[in-house]
Amino acid sequence: EVQLVETGGDLIQPGGSVRLSCAASGFTVSSSYMSWVRQAPGKGLEWVSVIYIDGKTYYADSVKGRFTISRDNSKNTLYLQMNSLRAADTAVYYCARGWAPFDYWGQGTLVTVSS
Amino acid sequence: QSALTQPRSVSGSPGQSVTISCTGTSSDVGAYNFVSWYQQHPGKAPKLMIFDVNKRPSGVPNRFSGSKSGNTASLTISGLQAEDEADYYCCAYAGRYVVFGGGTKLTVL
Numbered sequence: 539e540v541q542l543v544e545t546g547g548d549l550i551q552p553g554g555s556v557r558l559s560c561a562a563s564g565f566t567v568s569s570s571y572m573s574w575v576r577q578a579p580g581k582g583l584e585w586v587s588v589i590y591i592d593g594k595t596y597y598a599d600s601v602k603g604r605f606t607i608s609r610d611n612s613k614n615t616l617y618l619q620m621n622s623l624r625a626a627d628t629a630v631y632y633c634a635r636g637w638a639p640f641d642y643w644g645q646g647t648l649v650t651v652s653s
Numbered sequence: 654q655s656a657l658t659q660p661r662s663v664s665g666s667p668g669q670s671v672t673i674s675c676t677g678t679s680s681d682v683g684a685y686n687f688v689s690w691y692q693q694h695p696g697k698a699p700k701l702m703i704f705d706v707n708k709r710p711s712g713v714p715n716r717f718s719g720s721k722s723g724n725t726a727s728l729t730i731s732g733l734q735a736e737d738e739a740d741y742y743c744c745a746y747a748g749r750y751v752v753f754g755g756g757t758k759l760t761v762l
Binding site: 573575582583584585588596598632637638639640641643644645646 | 656687689691693698699700701704705710742744745746749750751752753754755756
């Protein structure tokens with residue numbers, strides 16, 4: 539059974555950093571496109587980043603230069619390093635398998651950026 | 654990377670059909686047959702309902718169908734049931750990025 543479990547969400551001060559993790563089971567992260575999608579409170583879904591099977595990475599303009607997606611094949615885990623955080627980054631962050639479509643989603647982890 | 658346009662809300666009675674539209678541009682919806690639709694119940698993660706414009710993942714009822722014409726994609730739900738009440742999001746591949754619609758709240762009257 540495919541499972542994705544995100545951890546790492548927290549209350550962060552503006553300008554701060556946090557790293558989200560997404561532990562996968564039931565499939566191999568390195569053999570899949572893997573993405574991060576976020577949802578601000580009461581708002582819609584927003585694609586954040588993707589890592590291709592070959593390791594190429596792409597980002598939404600809103601996070602480019604501040605966020606970094608990566609994976610640890612030995613741990614079968616996806617990461618999102620988030621730096622220079624802003625209030626507008628406050629959201630539930632979902633990891634998802636795939637790249638349009640996203641066929642499996644985790645339950646999400648909440649990142650709140652506030653002083 | 655502008656959001657796709659969806660109606661804010663639609664409604665229908667049990668047993669009826671509803672269609673949710675999703676309008677993009679020639680760079681996203683119109684450029685590729687990689688349109689997908691997601692259902693999200695309150696407090697839950699999104700669930701894939703349609704991919705590649707009109708394909709259904711295993712386990713999704715055939716009451717859900719998708720189509721596309723030009724820069725507009727559509728999701729049709731026939732034989733509405735109470736459990737279909739949720740938010741629905743379209744999503745389109747656009748090369749090196751993906752864009753979502755703003756979401757449509759479906760109310761089953």
